[in-house]
Amino acid sequence: MKRIILHVDVNNAFLSWTALLLLKEGYKEDIRKLDAIIGGDEDKRRGVVLAKSTSAKKKGVVTGETLYNARKKCPNLQTFSPNYHFYQEMSNKLFTYLSSFTPDIEQFSIDECFLDYTHIKHLYGDELKFAYKIKDEIKEKLGFTVNVGIGNNKLCAKMASDFEKPDRVHTLYEEEIKTKMWLLAIEDLYGVGRKTAPKLRKIGINTIGDLANFDLSKISSIFKKQGLEMWRFSNGKDDSPVIPNETDNKCISNSTTLAKNILNRNEAYPVIMALAENVGLSLRQQKKYAYVIAIQIRDKYFHNYSHQKKLDNPTNLTSDIYNVAIKLFNDTWDEEPIRLIGLRLDKLTAVNPYQISLFEEVEEKEMDTSLQETIDILKNKYGSKIIRNAVTKESAIKKKYQK
């Protein structure tokens, strides 16, 4: 039996949601109708385009480029700051609404999801009518527009929702792949990014159809597994299931671009502590333990490098994470001025084997854990700023580096 998959994608999500927030706060204009973008703070060196309005897009503004660059293309560009808290709120409303139809929903990011319609078609009828219904209800009840793509698998549904925007429903059924997808530029294929596209063009592959009809063995020998996957995608093939409630993270990370380059160790420590606190708290909220701790450094030349350590016993304590991260940092930093520091927890496990190694003090460990629990409870109750580790407080990280 052919599956029927829907992909729901919020149009210009961050920009649309900010438009709603501004209107709610009494702002006179709907920024969706202006040359507008959501962008990071240039003073903090985060000045890139996070989302753009339709008219800014028409003038050539693209996501990820610098605000400086975007302004050159579009002199009257208006820039607004992101509000992630509000975005999460809107996202929750959207998924709550969609969940009223079926539990077979896979949240793919903050603003898109897949919905398996196969087993609910008998309840709601024709999928095209259903798609229009949810599209219109979302606009009416939540105030923003979405695109809905329909296909026989996730890939086709996703490609379809990308066709023409905003506020549209598109289908890309198996029998439509050749007529609707093959003529698109190779860059439009999901999974083909800025590095792979030029390589494909170099061997004469300019459209998705070119790839679909290219010799698979040649593609595979050049691009390995990625080659097989993109060839399958170009032919509209994708067996991956819609997996509901995928909340099981494989890793947790937190990184920050510093407002000023860091030049010595002592400036780095409080940043690492703040990162350790953040990832540690997320880890404990997910009731998990991490085997791998990694430090990531980006220097002023934009050179990225990292260093990681696998622990014999997984941990969920901020103090452990901090201590390992400091050691990794000291082992790996090459003394070049640092632009960004990141901390990543990997190989997460839900169970704590709690094998205290032979030489570790059991009581000490238990005390760390109970102290950590107390801190977390206070943070949950009074907000994360109530308790700051001494090293963080001393250097006033927020003020110095993040303002």
Place this chain on the structure above:
DNA sequence: TCTGGGGTCCTAGGACCC
């Protein structure tokens, strides 16, 4: 007034074991 942040997955190379 260059170049965000949080994720997932893959690959290559080295260490180590049999």
Place this chain on the structure above:
DNA sequence: TCTGGGGTCCTAGGACCC
């Protein structure tokens, strides 16, 4: 009296996504 081969684990780096 000289360097096989398979397998696994770990690490670093990179590509891609939103």
